Amino acid sequence: MVQPYPPGARRLGRPHAAVPCPACAELVGRGYPTCTSCADRVDAYWLADWAALLDAEGVVSGEPEERDLVARVFSAEPGAYPWTCTDWAMRLTVCPTCRAELGTGDTGCLRCAGADQSRWAWDYAAMPTSMTHNEHALRVTVAGLRAAHRRRDNQVAYWRLSLPFLMTGEPVSQAQAQRVRTYLLAGRTEELSTSQSFADMAALPDLPWRAPA
Ligand SMILES: [Zn+2]
Ligand SMILES: [Zn+2]
Known part of the structure; x- marks a missing residue:
């Protein structure tokens, strides 16, 4: 059966630029998920899709029927619901084994x-039409930050640095991503965190002893 792959995270407009968060003073998204102000701004894209699904199914948030909807989302074939709804269903689910948020x-x-x-099967089947590379990166980053204790510090730092710029939809090339990762490994976190765009982060000057001959 051909699944529709309804896209996710497209109901709300994206910010035009990364701006400081009034609560944590970092660029919005860098405090995710511990800063509730950052978390609200990021999660709004997921919640908008979940709210639309509740609406379409005639289900009220917090009612027992929402549990049934969560179960339907989990048992559906990949592509039946927006990816944001799968993620939100996981948020609403306590892992029966470890009691953490599922995943x-x-x-x-x-x-x-x-x-x-x-x-992740959703992403590979849906890119690049029902899901852009930016949306995939946004999904990976947010899922990763929610399970940061499982990840290497450098990976988590990379996600935190990137998230404000992913939210604006700024395109990121492989080469730019690689440069930022290299700077992170070199400990240049302070310069990276004051950059105003991903392109700026990727365009930091090489340190003198690293400059090509
Ligand atoms: Zn914040
Ligand atoms: Zn678990």
Whole structure:
């Protein structure tokens, strides 16, 4: 059966530029998910899709029927619902094995690992039409930051630095991503965190002893 792959995170406009968060003073998104102000701004894209689904199904948020809807989303074929709704269904679900938010438990929890892994089939089937590379990066980044304790520090730092610019929809090339990762490994976090765009982060001057001959 051909699935519709309804796109996700397109109901709200994206910010034109990355701006400081009034609560944590970092660029909006960098405090995700601990800064509630950052989290609200990021999660709004997911919530808008979930609210639309509740509406379409005639379900009221917080009512028992929402649990049934979560179950339907999990048991559906990939592509039946927007990817944001799968993610939100996971948010609303406590892992029966480790009691963490489903998909965010420790590395040893197979149930969380399985739930996290199975959601990515959507992306590979839907890119680049029903999902842009930016939307995929946004999804990976947000999922990663919600399970940051499972990830290497450098990866988490990369996600935090990127998120404000992913939200604006700024395109990022492989080469730019690689440069930013290299600067992070070199410990240039302060310069990176004061850059005003991903392109700026990727355009930091090489340090003198790294300059090509
Ligand atoms: Zn914040
Ligand atoms: Zn778990």
